[in-house]
Amino acid sequence: MRLRAEYSVGPDLKFLANLDMMHLMERTLRRAGIPYLLSEGFNPHIKMSMGTILPVGVWGQKEYFDLELNHMPMVDFMTAMNKALPPGMHIRHCCEIPLLAPSLMKVINAADYIFMMQPTGLDLENIAAQILGQEKVMVQSKGKNKLKQKDLRPGLYDIKVESQDEMEIIMVRVSVNEPLNVRFDEILDVFVQVGIDKKYMLDFWRRxxxxxKGEKYYSPLEKV
Amino acid sequence: MKDRLFKDILPRVSKPARYAGGELNMIKKDWEQSQMKMVFAFPDVYEIGMSHLGGKILYGVVNEKSEHLMERAFAPWPDMEELMREEGIPLYSLESFTPLNRFDVIGFSMQYELSISNVLNMLDLGGIPLWSEERQESDPIVIAGGPVVFNPEPFAGFFDAFLVGEGEELILEFLDCLEQNQGLDRKTRLLKVAAIEGVYVPALYLVEYKADGTIQAMRPQYPGVPDRVRKRLVQDFDAAYFPDAPIVPYMEIVHDRAVLEVMRGCQRACRFCHAGTVYRPVREKSVETLKRQAQSQLQNTGYDEISLASLSTLDYSGVNRLVKDLVKTYGDQGIGVALPSLRVDAFSIDLANEVQKVRKTTLTLAPEAGTQRLRDVINKNVSEDDLYRAVEAAFGSGWNSVKLYFMLGLPTEEEADLDGILDLLAKVKSIGNRLSRRSVELRASMACFVPKAHTPFQWKAQNSIVELEEKRRYLQGRKIRNVKLSFHDSQTSMLEGVMARGDRRLAQVIHKAWERGCKFDGWSEYFKFEQWMEAFADCHIEPEFYTVRERPYNEIFPWDFIDTGVSKAYLYKENEMASIAMSTPDCRQVGCLECGICPDFGVYLDQKEEA
Structure with missing residues (x-):
């Protein structure tokens, strides 16, 4: 069978690189005694695939992986895994998915980032509207081709602002992979361009x- | 502090996971409830330090078997160090983010002579006076252990005490003694610990020198302080503490796998080998103990590989049975067995084939010298035929990459021995071309021989940098196609040689070198040879005194007062045998060779299975 799990990565683990996270998950599977399946070939590995990469320095509330395993009730899987996961990590939900369902990397195409800030004194509502009102939002690409100028606008789906007593929150919804891969550090660059300095930042994470699909957003557990 | 690090500091450095702590199986004891608070300080970067087995054992012993507490600290990489100094962040422990100067004891693990500059740097970053004599009542007691402290003298000025020998046997006694004498002044407490077997408190000894710079005498200045410091050793290795649940780092480290220590010591008696003397005698664990330890290690870590560690794992009497059992038990789960070092013979290759049913990575063999004569001199009991058979077996069973280790500058080495290396490589290559379907990849690594304390070669001259560079040019000028030669840095080896057989006058040089910015000397990108040479000049000390000088038998060595259990008479005889290229067999096969360790320490050669 194949399952898809939704898990959280707490702030203490935000410095893990992608490969570290993969090793962590594989080791957890082994400690938990999960009957995972191995690939064939000279160098067998666990048939697990992770969703989109969580950038170093960012923690995540809802991340995903798929796993192929011999039959095991979902609730037993979650209990065993949550006992074996390090503090700060937790599997929240999981469900069985068809063996041939497309991979997470293929289907995930949007993400939310939350920026928590101390009061900036800026008119954030206006700044958000201003960014979204531009025809192009140019940044220096942080991806493979670092010299390239990149227009983020087609990938900026939404920017919401929420002010509370002692902090302000900006939620940015962006495109991932297709049609455009908007990187987390590129969003920070956009902020700097419009005067939101890094010094205001208290924390940030991927929500x-x-x-x-069209104008609708589904969780990878709802829409397989 | 943690908040500030996570928010402001760590996002700005490379590999922040080095400094974040919180790993799986980390033990964070209650500070107030604990007796002595000790930090295990490893003078190199996290991924090296966390790969070190001794640290895992000590961490477990102190935290699980006593009321004391042990946390960890590593040398910050220069980018982190710069930021720490800029932002006024002291070196802290990874468990509780406590600055080093708030601990009772700082224990450095000295695995490599040249990590001393990092020791100084870490003390400085931790807000602790570098010189032992400058430390006040409120400062931590700074100690060191590890193979390097079998000649502790070059570092004597910086440490309050050295723990000589196998730490798991000694550490709790040491901490208990400090705990029981809390409230007494620093000096009295050091006098108390100096009475424990295996503890060396350098400030309690006086060294006098002759006009020629060699030692006249070394003696304790206080009653109750022993003339000789005897190493500690685990008597019943099978029953010795071994961690069931070692820390699993989040980031990739050098040895990223579960580890079993199958035996301690090595009886091969290679005459250049420091570990071969100081960790005598061989003591083995039983296969049953090891299988039990494998199970708990794997269960608690989730690693996909288990490594069988020791100085010479293929000499472990139960290796065949253990490997087969482990492969049978865990192979289906995709968990592999790793053999870190192979002996140069066909049995080794057969066993390696067993564990590497799938992955044929590089095969590493260590003939050490190019001719049979020189191998007899160093007592590396490997024959040419053994080697070729091993290589034939390897290429014949699908390996196509072999790495060979040699040493340059061995005693009595001449041109024929260098030619011997080249001939040997050419022969191995032709075997490879004959037996392997793909083109073979052959690499040879040339280390520089550094004479070490407590070995039969402790009297020998080390090759000068000029000599070593000449040999390197000679070999490079006779290149064999498709054989890659690499050479250890002769300058680094020279400095290593100074420390390996140095005396306590060198502390001044080390201090000066640190002031001139030396750190991470084991890392070629940071090694600053000129600054070291300037430091020697500043102190009017000639490094050659310690390296290229052949030493007479009647010279008193700075490390003579350390009792490893191996007698000087034995070392003398071995050195004489070397001079006539006569080898000495393994004492497990031919009976006792009277090195002295077993009767002297009341231990015996502990072999678990019939060979």
Whole structure:
């Protein structure tokens, strides 16, 4: 069978690189005694695949992985895994998915990032509207081709602002992979361009990964 | 502090996971409830330090078997160090983010002579006076252990005490003694610990020198302080503490796998080998104990590989049975067995084939010298035929990459021995071309021989940098196609040689070198040879005194007062045998060779299975 799990990565684990996270998950599977399946070939590995990469320095509320395993009730899987996971990590939900369902990397195409800031004194509502009102939002690409100028606008789906007593929150919803891969550090660059300095930042994290179909957003557990 | 690090500091450095702590199986004891608070300080970067088995054992012993507490600290990489100094962040422990100067004891693990500059740097970053004599009542007691402290003298000025020998046997006694004498002044407490077997408190000894710079005498200045410091050793290795649940780092480290220590010591008696003397005698664990330890290690870590560690794992009497059992038990789960070092013979290759049913990575063999004569001199009991058979077996069973280790500058080495290396490589290559379907990849690594204390070669001259560079040019000028030669840095080896057989006058040089910015000397990108040479000049000390000088038998060595259990008479005889290229067999096969360790320490050669 194949399952898809939704898990959280707490702030203490935000410095893990992608490969570290993969090793962590594989080791957890082994400690938990999960009957995972191995690939064939000279160098067998656990048939697990992770969703989109969580950037170093960012923690995540809803991340995903898929796993092929011999039959095991979902609730037993979650209990065993949550006992074996390090503090700060937790599997929240999981469900069985068809063996041939497309991979997470193929279907996840949007993500939310949350930026928590101390009061900036800036008119954030206006700044958000201003960014979204531009025809192009140019940044220096942080991806493979670092010299390239990149227009983020087609990938900026939404920017919401929420002011509370002692902090302000900006939620940014962006495109991932297709049609455009908007990187987390590129969003920070956009902020700097419009005067939101890094010094205001109290914390930031990824709230979720989504499958965008037209104007609708689904969780990878809802829409397989 | 943690908040500030996570928010402001760590996002700005490379590999922040080095400094974040919180790993799986980390033990964070209650500070107030604990007796002595000790930090295990490893003078190199996290991924090296966390790969070290001794640290895992000590961490477990102190935290699980006593009321004391042990946390960890590593040398910050220069980018982190710069930021720490800029932002006024002291070196802290990874468990509780406590600055080093708030601990009772700082224990450095000295695995490599040149990590001393990092020791100084870490003390400085931790807000602790570098010189032992400058420390006040409120400062931590700074100690060191590990193989390097079998000649502790070059570092004597910086440490309050050295723990000589196998730490798991000694550490709790040491901490208990400090705990029981809390409230007494620093000096009295050091006098108390100096009475424990295996503890060396350098400030309690006086060294006098002759006009020629060698030692006249070394003696304790206080009653109750022993003339000789005897190493500690685990008597019943099978029953010795071994961690069931070692820390699993989040980031990739050098040895990223579960480890079993199958035996301690090595009876091969290679005459250049420091570990071969100081960790005598061989003591083995039973296969049953090891299988039990494998199970708990794997269960608690989730690693996909288990490594069988020791100085010479293929000499472990139960290796065949253990490997087969482990492969049978865990192979289906995709968990592999790793053999870190192979002997140069066909049995080794057969066993390696067993564990590497799938992955044929590089095969590493260590003939050490190029001719049979020189191998007899160093007592590396490997014959040419053994080697070729091993290589034939390897290429014949699908390996196509072999790495060979040699040493340059061995005693009595001449041109024929260098030619011997080249001939040997050419022969191995032709075997490979004959037996392997793909083109073979052959690499040879040339280390520089450094004479070490407590070995039969402790009297020998080390090759100068000029000599070593000449040999390197000679070999490079006779290149064999498709054989890659690499050479250890002769300058680094020279400095290593100074420390390996140095005396306590060198502390000044070390201090000066640190002031001139030396750190991470084991890392070629940071090694600053000129600054070291300037430091020697500043102190009017000639490094050659310690390296290229052949030493007479009647010279008193700075490390003579350390009792490893191996007698000087035995070392003398071995050195004489070397001079006539006569080898000495393994004492497990031919009976006792009277090195002295077993009767002297009341231990016996502990072999678990019939060979």
């Amino acid at each position: 979720g990964n989504y499958i965008k």
